[in-house]
Amino acid sequence: MNQKSVHKVNFSMDIRxxxxxxxxxxEFIHPAVTPQPPKNMxxxxxxxxxxGNWYWNLKAANHEKIATSEGxxxxxxxxxxxELVKGSNNAPVIEI
Structure with a gap:
């Protein structure tokens, strides 16, 4: 390996x-700008x-879809x- 290629490798490592x-x-200065993966649903x-309709999905922390809305x-x-779904955490589950 010649001297020029050694310098190129070292220069590339320095850049990385x-x-x-x-x-x-x-990331330290602008934490809000850096996307963070959700830790909850x-x-x-x-x-x-x-x-033209609006829809929503409820997703788990692993990004799997749990629920989908109507349009x-x-x-x-x-x-x-x-907001209605968020407020329904005490709603009973009724088997039909």
């Missing part, structure tokens, strides 16, 4: 180290391009239904 340090500094809300004409309707 610097990028890692810069990433850590960025969470809701996703979106508008369908097919019919709502407005985003506010979808958000309201999420």
């Amino acid at each position: 180290k610097k990028r890692g340090i810069l990433q850590l500094v960025w 969470y809701y996703t809300v979106w508008k369908s391009t097919a019919n 709502y004409v407005t985003k506010q309707g979808a958000l309201h239904s999420i």
